[in-house]
Amino acid sequence: MKIASWNVNSVKARLPHLLAFLQDAQPDVLCLQETKCPAKDFPVLEINGLGYRVETIGQRAYNGVALLAKRPAEELLTGLLGNGDDEQARYIEASFGGVRIASVYLPNGNPVGTDKFTYKLAWMQQLIDHTRELLGREIPFVLAGDYNICPTDDDVYDPVAFRDDALCRWEARSRFRALVYLGLTDAYRIFHREPHRYTFWDYQAGRWHRDEGLRIDHLLLSPRATDRVAACDIDKKPRAKERSSDHTPIWCELAV
């Protein structure tokens, strides 16, 4: 079972690239973030045409998450509060053939020292609380998405410049570790130990061409998913295209 995650930075602007990725990579489930699109406006027909169903929550201009899958979603959950009442569209979760999969869009949190950073930390605490409940079910699950966290300095092209950025601040890293230390595994780091491997490159200042990026998109696996993971990698091809997202997909393969 192949599970991929991609912050597309507008599903409408990225539709051709999204359709190409589905056709080329053939994930069983694709988790999207930053769709920037209300559910009623989501380009469902084009995606259905490739054999994928869509579950999504969205809002105009900002945020938005989706699950695209070849099989029907079961036991759909929208929002971390469990009733779809979150003020921002950042979390959607469902089961696919016995594996529970979430698309996570964690708040960016910049600038530090504002209510945006406070909101990020509070949101992370909600994710920790929810993950504790999921772990109690003892099922395989994958929390996939844009965490807006560089876990260590190895995940940043310029750790000094980013030391006080919300993506690297110790308060955010500390809560990310608290999440992982509940018993999750960073799938990418099972298979790749080398530093300076990225999933995001800023549009500005030639960051992509200089390979100056950040590793902020992560697949966090439950113990029973970790037992089954056979591969994980970052697919840099979509980021190299014209009019690309500033993020590129990350994927993993779970043995069925």
Added chain:
DNA sequence: ATGGTAGCCTTGCTA
């Protein structure tokens, strides 16, 4: 050298 780009459908905000 305190810049630069992209998306939204704004007159700036978010990233």
